[in-house]
Structure formats: structure tokens, C-alpha cells
Amino acid sequence: MNIRKASEKDIPIIRALADVCFRHTYRTILSSDQMEYMMEWMYSERSLHEQICTQGHVYYLCYDKDSPIGYVSVSRESPDLFHLQKIYILPDRQGSGVGRLLFQTAVDHVRREHPVPCTMELNVNRSNPAVTFYEHMGMTRARQGDFPIGCGYFMNDYIMSIQVC
Numbered sequence: 153m154n155i156r157k158a159s160e161k162d163i164p165i166i167r168a169l170a171d172v173c174f175r176h177t178y179r180t181i182l183s184s185d186q187m188e189y190m191m192e193w194m195y196s197e198r199s200l201h202e203q204i205c206t207q208g209h210v211y212y213l214c215y216d217k218d219s220p221i222g223y224v225s226v227s228r229e230s231p232d233l234f235h236l237q238k239i240y241i242l243p244d245r246q247g248s249g250v251g252r253l254l255f256q257t258a259v260d261h262v263r264r265e266h267p268v269p270c271t272m273e274l275n276v277n278r279s280n281p282a283v284t285f286y287e288h289m290g291m292t293r294a295r296q297g298d299f300p301i302g303c304g305y306f307m308n309d310y311i312m313s314i315q316v317c
Contacts, residue, residue, distance in 0.1 A: 153215065153216050153221075153250065153253065154214070154215050155212050155214045155215070155253065155254070155257050156213055157210065157211070157212055158204070158211035158213045158223070159204070162211070162213060163197055163200045163201065163204070165213060165220050166195070166200055166211060166213070166223055167195055167197065167200065169220055169221075169222065169223055169240065169242070170191070170223075170240065171191070171195075172242060172243070173222070173240035173241060174190075174191065174194075174195065174240060175187065175191070176243045177280065177282075178190075178277070178280075181277055181279045181280065186305050189301075189302070189305055190301070190305070193301065193302070203225070203227075203237075207227065208227045208228060209226070209227045209237055210225065210226055210227065210261060211223055211224070211225045211238075212225075212254065212257050212258075212261070214241075214250055214254055214257075221245045221250060222239075222240060222241035222242060222245065222251070222254055223238065223239070223240060223254070224236070224238065224239040224254040224255070224258050225237040225238040225239075226261050226262065228265065228266075229273075232266070232270040232271060233270065233271050234262045234265070234266070234270065234271070234272045234273070235272070235275075236255075236258050236272055236273070236274040239251065239258070239274075241254070251282075251285055252289070255289050258272070259316055262316045266316070269315060269316065269317045270315075271313055271314070271315060271316065272313070272314050272316050273311055273312065273313050273314075274286060274311070274313075275307060275310070275312075276309055276312060277307065277308060277309055278296065278308050278309060278310055279308070283310060283312075286312050287312075289314070290314050291312040291313060291314045292313055292314070293310045293311075293312055294310075294311050294312060294313040295310075295311045296311065297309060297311070
């Protein structure tokens with residue numbers, strides 16, 4: 153497996169992965185209407201372009217040979233705070249160490265950008281089984297909330313946190 157930093161030209165790859173990964177993750181958690189709304193909100197070509205080109209989200213793609221199998225995205229929120237925006241792996245590759253590798257890629261990115269201790273946070277749906285993965289990776293549940301995202305939809309999340317040294 154190898155990981156490389158993504159660029160704007162990789163938007164079609166990110167979208168194709170999200171179409172499988174995000175939908176699989178939330179198939180029993182979100183209504184189909186909210187799923188479509190969130191796919192457009194987070195993964196439309198325009199949204200990904202803005203994330204990468206103007207909002208400072210840095211994406212990394214994980215490959216097994218020539219096949220993309222997952223991605224992670226991280227951004228700086230403030231001088232000492234980073235946000236793990238997204239981390240998704242193809243369903244048939246979950247449990248194989250890819251998530252750990254992508255998580256470590258995000259931590260390494262934060263360390264390169266901020267070589268002194270800081271915090272990395274993540275929003276994760278409270279019904280997402282990945283909560284236990286993040287706890288295994290050393291994150292703790294810092295707080296929770298119901299965050300409006302438009303059209304009457306909410307993200308019902310834990311905000312998880314880890315100190316990056």
C-alpha cells in the first residue's frame with residue numbers, strides 16, 4: 153500500500169471513493185434524502201474544489217497497487233487546532249490496517265505543519281461504529297452536539313480530540 157497527497161486533479165477519484173465509502177458507512181444511519189444532500193454538500197465537484205483550493209483541506213489517497221482504497225482529509229482550524237475532516241476506506245478493506253495508516257498520515261501531516269504540541273479534532277456521527285476505532289487510536293470524546301447543516305438536517309456528532317506532540 154502507498155499513500156500520496158491528492159491534488160485538484162484527484163477530485164474524480166475522491167468522488168468515486170466517497171460514492172462507495174460514505175454511502176456504505178451511513179446507509180443505516182441517514183435517510184436517503186439526507187444522504188443525497190450530504191453527498192452534494194461534501195462531495196460535489198464544486199465542494200471538493202473549494203475544500204482543496206480555498207479552504208485548506210489537504211487530502212491523501214491510499215492505494216493498493218494501482219487501485220485507490222481510501223482517503224483522509226485534514227485542515228487547520230486555528231493556530232493550534234487541526235480538524236480531521238474525513239477518513240473513509242472501501243468497505244471490503246476495513247479492518248485491514250488501512251484506517252490506522254490513514255489516521256497516522258493525518259497525524260504526521262499535523263506534525264509537519266505544527267512541530268509543537270497541538271490538538272486534532274474530529275466530528276463523528278454518534279451512531280457511527282467507527283467511534284471505537286477513533287478511541288482505539290487515542291482520541292477521546294471531548295463534547296457532542298447536533299449541528300445544523302441546512303435543509304433541516306443535522307449532524308449528530310461527537311467531537312473527538314487527540315493531542316498531537
